[in-house]
Amino acid sequence: MVWLKLDLQYFAADEKTEKATPKKREDTRKKGQVPKSQDVNTGFLLLLIFGTLFLLGGYMEGTLKGMYKVAFNEYIHKDLSQEQTHAMFVEMTVEISKIIAPIMGVALVAGIASNLLQVGIMFTGEPLKMDLKKLDPIKGAKRIFSARALVELLKSLLKISMVGVITFAIIWVNKDQMMMMSQKSVEDALAFFGTITTIMGLASALALLILSVLDYTYQKYDHEKNxxxxxxxxxxxHKNIEGDPQIKAKIKEKQRQMSAARMMSEVPDADVVITNPTHYAIAIKYDEAKSDAPYVVAMGVDFIALKIKEVAKSNDVVTVENRPLARALYQHSEIDQPINEQFYKAVAEVLAYVYQLERKM
Structure with missing residues (x-):
């Protein structure tokens, strides 16, 4: 029963039940793993392109007509030479660019805007790195028959159905006018069918944008789950961020040892060591060039206090026993910092006694 309980606790600890931490989110973002819907890109692209065609259709029509007029009225009468052919090619390329450039520019803006809207500014080369695991046929088969693949299939069928219904509905509504186009001029027929095509494109783009909201919601849910x-x-x-507790303890111990060694090196220069006498030891120094008040160069309890007294004795530093003062200084003082103002009088008396003793000696 004990082993069963431990196994259950182990599996519970490994179960993915917690939301991702900010660091986890940042790491996955650096790898290019972000919630993103391709339908948002497609919807934006179609909407802006058909919107551009709707707004600039007259300008494009005029440019095309001008090209045909120049081609059949001027170019057809020119001599077919290398220079003339080059000049005609350059002129036609410029005119075609006037038609294509707005569409290409809008497509570029749509692609950038849709990505910024979903993932913001992100530069990463991780998705471009070669990964042999992606060539694993077993994992590939799992992806093909996974729940995500089923969702993508249903989503594709839904998109095809929506676009099909929309285009059929628009054609059905305008079927009578379409039948009458045989009685109209070629220019009127082309204008009518161009308008109908643009309307079908805009309606399909809006439908895809609505669907993309649902798809993005699902992609975000699936990303959060993964x-x-x-x-x-x-x-x-947390251990990786803060460091292993054992390593941190060793580092702190090393820091304490280094601090103690540095502190002991200051004891020989102290003016006096005030003791408890067994548990506390505080080494005091007064240097007018460094501080207006006496300051603590070393202090400690028990073992460190014993070491301070041994170093003081070996270097002829005077040791004075004052139990209340030693305790109070230890509790309210910092190393390399002036003593508290409330201890001025008591420490001054000790220093006066030490200086008097040194003069006698």
Missing amino acids: IRMSKKDIKDE
């Missing part, structure tokens, strides 16, 4: 963490993962991450 980056969930177990309690063990959170603990491990």
Whole structure:
């Protein structure tokens, strides 16, 4: 029963039940793993392109007509030479660019805007790195028959159905006018069918944008599910950020040892060591060039206090026993800092006694 309980606790700790931490989110973002819907890109692209066609259709029509007029009225009468062919090619390229440039520019803006809207500014080369795991046929088969693949299939069928219904509805509404186009001029027929095509494109783009909201919601949910963490993962991450407690303890111990060694090196220059006499030891120095008040160069309790007294004795530093003062100085003083104003009088009396003793000696 004990082993069963431990196994259950182990599996519970490994279960992905916790939301991703900010660090986990940042790491996955650096790898290019962000919630993103391609339908948002497609919807924006179609909407802006058909909107551009709707607004600039007259300008494009005029440019095309001008090209045909020049081609059949001027170019057809020119001599077919290398220079003339080059000049005609350059002129036609410039005119075609006037038609294509707005569409290409809008497509570029749509692609950038849709990505910024979803993921913001992000530069990463991780998705471009070669990963042999992606060539694993077993994992590939799992992806093909996964729940995500089923969702993508249903989503594709829904998009095809929506676009099909929309285009059929628009054609059905305008079927009578379409039948009458045989009685109209070619220019009127082309204008009518161009308008109908643009309307179908705009309606389909709006439908895809509505669908993309649902798709983005699902992509975000699926992303959050995939980056969930177990309690063990959170603990491990915390250890990596803060450092292993054992290593941190060793570092602190080393720092204490270095501090103690540096502190002991200051004891020989002290003016006096005030003791408890067994538990506390505080080394005091008065240097007018460094501080207006006496300051603590070393202090400690028990073992460190014993070492301070041994160093003081070996270097002929005077030791004075004053139990209340030693305790108070230890509790209210910092190393390399002046003593508290409330101890001025008591420490001054001790220093006066030490100076008098040194003069006699």
